Amino acid sequence: MIKRIDHIAIAVQGLEATVGFFADKLGLPFSHISDEPEQHAQVAFFPVGGSEVELVAPTDTTSGLAKWLEKRGEGLHHLCLEVDDLDAVLARLAAQGVQLINPTPVTNSAGRRLAFVHPKATHGVLIELYEEQKP
């Protein structure tokens, strides 16, 4: 049911200096920057080998991401796994008592369905489940 690592997200304070580091110094292929107003964030995308590395920077000081950065500093933020049937995966997790941040899927700015599993249930890893794009 889990198909691949869709992306790994890195929380950063801002995109200007960090995009330069990951693209020019490290050598990851930079694609584009997207505004994600519903997440109060800007995201920079680096597609690599069928997955993506994403830099996520908060656009305010009160969002969950901004508070996470204040507490923990910049670093690995969440792991996103692509699934073929998000409703089925969420139902299976809920039936096993796994704590979900989104018991029902939410839809992002690109129209894709996703849900987060609570890190308390996953040995500290914030996991995003992302539904495969249907043809």
Add this chain to the structure above:
Amino acid sequence: MIKRIDHIAIAVQGLEATVGFFADKLGLPFSHISDEPEQHAQVAFFPVGGSEVELVAPTDTTSGLAKWLEKRGEGLHHLCLEVDDLDAVLARLAAQGVQLINPTPVTNSAGRRLAFVHPKATHGVLIELYEEQKP
């Protein structure tokens, strides 16, 4: 030069309960467990979509991993990127003043060459660079 996400490593206190969660509850395909004595760790492998999720558990209380867990708790530990020419990537990073944990490659138990970049240089992300398997 960077080909793909080779793996994402999650630091855990032990493998028994965590392998069960990631395999049986979350549904990641479990492959095997490997002893990595030179890292003072055991590693559980979950291959998914051409990359891997790895659970890394310390086998002593004094290694860097054990100290990291004591300080930060379980969670996302490092991101491993596969490169085609590790010597060339390390030379380019060093020439740009990027701080490296391994300025020259080390060889793991499987005979593969790798090096870690210091998280101080990467906005808090411990990055492993792993050389592509030559045919």
